[in-house]
Amino acid sequence: MTESAQEPDVDRGNWTLTLRRFLERRLPLVHLLPDRQPYFVGSWVYVFGVVAIAALLWIVATGIVLVFFGPQWWHVSNIGHFVNALHFWSVQIFFVFMVLHLWGQYFAASWRDGRAPTWLIGVVIFGVSVVATFTGYVAQQNFDAQWIAINAKDAMNAVGVGAFFNVLNFGQMYGLHILFFPIAVGTLVAVHVVLVRVRGVVKPIDPPGAQATEPKSPTSEPQASQGPVA
Amino acid sequence: MDAPATYLSWGFILISIPNLLMIIGMIVLFILALVAPFPHETDEKGAKGRRDD
Numbered sequence: 258m259t260e261s262a263q264e265p266d267v268d269r270g271n272w273t274l275t276l277r278r279f280l281e282r283r284l285p286l287v288h289l290l291p292d293r294q295p296y297f298v299g300s301w302v303y304v305f306g307v308v309a310i311a312a313l314l315w316i317v318a319t320g321i322v323l324v325f326f327g328p329q330w331w332h333v334s335n336i337g338h339f340v341n342a343l344h345f346w347s348v349q350i351f352f353v354f355m356v357l358h359l360w361g362q363y364f365a366a367s368w369r370d371g372r373a374p375t376w377l378i379g380v381v382i383f384g385v386s387v388v389a390t391f392t393g394y395v396a397q398q399n400f401d402a403q404w405i406a407i408n409a410k411d412a413m414n415a416v417g418v419g420a421f422f423n424v425l426n427f428g429q430m431y432g433l434h435i436l437f438f439p440i441a442v443g444t445l446v447a448v449h450v451v452l453v454r455v456r457g458v459v460k461p462i463d464p465p466g467a468q469a470t471e472p473k474s475p476t477s478e479p480q481a482s483q484g485p486v487a
Numbered sequence: 488m489d490a491p492a493t494y495l496s497w498g499f500i501l502i503s504i505p506n507l508l509m510i511i512g513m514i515v516l517f518i519l520a521l522v523a524p525f526p527h528e529t530d531e532k533g534a535k536g537r538r539d540d
Contacts, residue, residue, distance in 0.1 A: 299525045299527060300520070300521075300525050301519070301520035301521075301523055301525055302517075302520045302521060304520070305520070353509070353513060356513065357513060357516060357517055357520070360517055361517070361520075
């Protein structure tokens with residue numbers, strides 16, 4: 258008998274109790290931190306998402322260093338150039354592996370069996386990351402940034418967002434880049450990963466031997482199935 | 488580095504060589520990930536506390 262089952266249902270309005278029971282039911286620790294994975298996760302395709310997260314951690318770490326030392330440091334000093342380059346190339350790796358992860362999940366139709374929210378949040382992460390990177394390009398404090406901003410202002414005005422998203426305003430772009438977008442992308446990635454753990458990794462569309470061992474019926478596959486372990 | 492990239496044009500398609508190389512590299516990496524063998528766990532430590540589902 259679990260702890261929550263022993264507790265009397267004395268207060269339905271108790272938010273803490275309701276939240277704890279919801280988390281115990283939907284996200285037990287064994288799902289949040291699994292030590293075994295389904296056999297079909299044994300493929301390099303499943304490494305793409307992890308590499309994207311690793312690149313994101315490098316982006317945040319190098320970004321924190323850049324914030325502390327400032328534009329003059331990252332444009333003039335050798336170590337500043339190096340950290341700036343690490344930040345830039347981490348972004349390139351983040352996007353390359355995010356797109357490879359997208360391809361892998363697209364061809365696996367990974368929105369199946371109640372995983373549509375996970376897929377949709379992934380799509381939002383991609384879109385928000387593009388804008389986050391754009392604010393980084395216009396916040397470089399060099400001629401390249403000015404050229405990008407001068408051209409981009411017309412696009413922003415054309416779609417009607419120029420009044421509150423002013424690409425020529427360094428303070429606004431820099432503030433968005435170092436505060437709003439890291440929080441937004443980080444939070445969305447955390448929710449994305451938690452949803453993957455809640456639902457488990459999607460089963461292959463046509464796993465070998467599925468017809469012989471798993472007769473298909475509408476009720477044979479639970480929504481949160483994690484699949485057989487390796 | 489400061490020189491503009493060379494572009495390839497084919498009908499309505501216009502793409503810089505660096506972008507084309509990135510796309511080709513990503514496709515090659517994706518295919519390799521599908522066909523390359525993945526190392527499997529062989530020790531018994533991972534079996535402890537295994538999930539029942």
